Amino acid sequence: MSVVAHNLSWGVKRKTIVSDVSLTVGPGETLGLIGPNGSGKSSLLRLLAGLRRPASGRVEINEQDIAQVPRKALSRQVAFVQQSAETDTNVAVADVVRLGRTPHRSALSGWSEADETAVRGALARVDMTSRSAQAWQTLSGGERQRVHIARALAQVPQVMFLDEPTNHLDIHHQIEILRMVRDLDLTSVIALHDLNLAAMFCDRIVVLQEGSVCACGTPQAVLTRDILHDVFRVTAQIEGSADAGRPHIRYSAG
Amino acid sequence: MSIGVIDREIVRLGLLTLVSATVLAFAVAFATAIGDYTISLGTVSLAIGNGLGLTAAELPPIEESVVWDLRLSRALVAAFAGAGLALCGAILQALLRNPLAEPFVLGISAGASTGAVCVIILGIGAGSLTLSAGAFAGAFAAFGVVALLSNGATSGPNHTILAGVAASQLFNALTSYIVTTSGNAEQARNVMFWLLGSFGGARWPDVQLLAVVVPLGLVLCVTMARALDAFTFGDEDAAALGVSVGRIRLTLFAVTAVMTATIVSMVGAIGFVGLVVPHAARYLVGPMHMRLLPACAVIGAIFMVTADIVSRVIVAQQTVPIGVVTALVGVPFFAIILYRARPQT
Numbered sequence: 016m017s018v019v020a021h022n023l024s025w026g027v028k029r030k031t032i033v034s035d036v037s038l039t040v041g042p043g044e045t046l047g048l049i050g051p052n053g054s055g056k057s058s059l060l061r062l063l064a065g066l067r068r069p070a071s072g073r074v075e076i077n078e079q080d081i082a083q084v085p086r087k088a089l090s091r092q093v094a095f096v097q098q099s100a101e102t103d104t105n106v107a108v109a110d111v112v113r114l115g116r117t118p119h120r121s122a123l124s125g126w127s128e129a130d131e132t133a134v135r136g137a138l139a140r141v142d143m144t145s146r147s148a149q150a151w152q153t154l155s156g157g158e159r160q161r162v163h164i165a166r167a168l169a170q171v172p173q174v175m176f177l178d179e180p181t182n183h184l185d186i187h188h189q190i191e192i193l194r195m196v197r198d199l200d201l202t203s204v205i206a207l208h209d210l211n212l213a214a215m216f217c218d219r220i221v222v223l224q225e226g227s228v229c230a231c232g233t234p235q236a237v238l239t240r241d242i243l244h245d246v247f248r249v250t251a252q253i254e255g256s257a258d259a260g261r262p263h264i265r266y267s268a269g
Numbered sequence: 270m271s272i273g274v275i276d277r278e279i280v281r282l283g284l285l286t287l288v289s290a291t292v293l294a295f296a297v298a299f300a301t302a303i304g305d306y307t308i309s310l311g312t313v314s315l316a317i318g319n320g321l322g323l324t325a326a327e328l329p330p331i332e333e334s335v336v337w338d339l340r341l342s343r344a345l346v347a348a349f350a351g352a353g354l355a356l357c358g359a360i361l362q363a364l365l366r367n368p369l370a371e372p373f374v375l376g377i378s379a380g381a382s383t384g385a386v387c388v389i390i391l392g393i394g395a396g397s398l399t400l401s402a403g404a405f406a407g408a409f410a411a412f413g414v415v416a417l418l419s420n421g422a423t424s425g426p427n428h429t430i431l432a433g434v435a436a437s438q439l440f441n442a443l444t445s446y447i448v449t450t451s452g453n454a455e456q457a458r459n460v461m462f463w464l465l466g467s468f469g470g471a472r473w474p475d476v477q478l479l480a481v482v483v484p485l486g487l488v489l490c491v492t493m494a495r496a497l498d499a500f501t502f503g504d505e506d507a508a509a510l511g512v513s514v515g516r517i518r519l520t521l522f523a524v525t526a527v528m529t530a531t532i533v534s535m536v537g538a539i540g541f542v543g544l545v546v547p548h549a550a551r552y553l554v555g556p557m558h559m560r561l562l563p564a565c566a567v568i569g570a571i572f573m574v575t576a577d578i579v580s581r582v583i584v585a586q587q588t589v590p591i592g593v594v595t596a597l598v599g600v601p602f603f604a605i606i607l608y609r610a611r612p613q614t
Contacts, residue, residue, distance in 0.1 A: 061505075064509065066505060066508050066509060086508070086511050086512070086513050087511035087512075087513075088511075089511070090509060090510055090511030091511070094509065095505075095506075095509035097502070097503075097505060097506060097509075100502040100503060100505075100506050101502070102366075102501045102502050102503075103366070103368060104501050104556045105551070105556060106501060106556055110555075110556070110557060111501070111502075114498060114499055114501065114502075114510060115510070117495055117496075117498070117499050117510040117511055117512070118510055118511035120495060122492045122493070122494075122495060123491075123492065170510070
């Protein structure tokens with residue numbers, strides 16, 4: 016399923032946060048969204064997922080304007096994973112993943128075979144089946160993030176948006192989660208801070224600067240010394256790796 | 270989940286309903302039997318049968334009248350009030366994502382007191398406007414202030430809670446101002462008694478109104494139980510799960526406001542039921558609202574009827590204000606919640 020944004024703009028008060036962004040994500044593609052702090056990554060992601068209404072422009076998912084699609088119908092196709100969403104409620108892992116079935120259930124309908132299959136599959140996908148009865152509060156940060164992704168998978172979406180899913184995780188879990196997302200058979204857009212991880216796992220990368228797209232293309236085309244210098248204000252060496260088209264960035268301490 | 274599991278679920282649900290209905294019926298029967306003038310359970314059941322037109326037993330008219338006209342209506346008002354307040358507490362704790370939220374967090378009790386005081390002391394609309402109507406108007410005025418301050422409740426839980434605190438302070442100050450500047454000792458005592466809550470004035474018309482408002486509220490809330498679950502990880506997460514956050518939140522705030530205002534205007538601001546019962550219910554049936562909300566209603570009803578019995582028998586020849594009894598039970602529970610909610614180290 017494709018995601019297309021046409022001239023998206025959005026802001027608060029008089030400050031423009033996303034300005035005139037157009038982009039295309041092809042079916043099954045993994046798109047990375049990078050940019051310095053405050054460049055509008057999170058906001059753009061929410062506009063794409065339909066969680067915020069753009070001031071102008073529109074988003075089409077599967078050639079349908081999402082502003083015309085009811086909230087519930089949209090969340091049967093689109094899942095959104097926030098960065099480290101928390102709760103004080105004493106819920107079990109399985110309860111959290113079952114929440115993913117919300118858009119598929121009517122107000123009073125029972126729990127169906129399809130619901131159970133989706134939840135089981137999602138738990139297995141993130142390797143948390145054996146933990147399904149465990150309390151949320153007892154999970155580590157990496158496990159919580161995996162459960163959030165399982166919940167998104169239980170929605171059986173065709174498009175997944177992830178806002179810095181690897182925040183606060185150790186490097187093993189960062190790689191594990193991104194590998195899992197890349198290997199999923201769906202279209203995904205991931206906001207990321209770590210440029211090397213973006214280079215490793217994304218098919219294409221969009222670089223945001225002050226709310227606008229300043230570069231878009233394969234990791235190799237986008238992660239250049241000039242862009243790193245101009246946008247991220249760092250000096251770095253770019254090394255091509257054996258893995259074709261996946262550059263590796265080595266920052267210089269200055 | 271196999272079909273067998275679903276069947277067992279239904280059996281369990283049926284059993285739970287049966288058990289809770291029986292316990293509630295016994296609580297109401299005891300509440301009707303016990304008092305300064307104790308009546309046997311047999312007489313109670315016959316008197317209720319007579320009142321419903323099911324039996325035509327010969328009973329002492331005084332006993333029959335005490336059971337039917339005074340104590341049964343009182344017990345039923347207590348049951349509905351307890352159910353309603355506990356339900357509202359559970360809803361607000363979920364919507365505001367705050368374990369300490371309760372039905373009065375939106376300033377409704379403070380507003381109701383101001384409205385009641387206006388009628389008792391200032392005599393505004395006295396005659397045409399009853400105490401209950403005044404309290405109801407006050408409650409809605411306070412809710413209106415909160416809704417206004419929190420942009421129609423769209424600007425996030427903490428904002429709404431702060432707006433509720435501000436409105437409560439404002440209306441409590443107004444109440445104190447009116448009492449101290451215009452009231453005499455007798456009126457101050459009346460106000461005090463009203464503020465702590467009392468089922469003394471509960472009669473059949475009150476039962477009829479509550480029998481419509483509370484069950485209707487329960488049904489409405491249960492249809493939104495799934496959406497409430499989706500708020501577990503916050504507003505944005507609920508939206509991502511397909512919930513129309515603004516619409517659901519405003520609807521539920523309005524439903525809780527109507528229920529709370531109706532209850533408060535009849536029996537005063539009875540504290541702690543709305544705070545304590547949802548936590549107890551969550552401990553028993555878990556945090557998912559499809560079970561939690563009905564459980565809250567049942568436990569709230571039983572708790573309030575029992576508290577009412579205690580309030581009548583704890584001191585001979587005297588009724589302790591119901592709010593005192595619920596708070597005496599509620600405060601230790603509150604302490605436990607605080608203790609358990611301390612930061613994990």
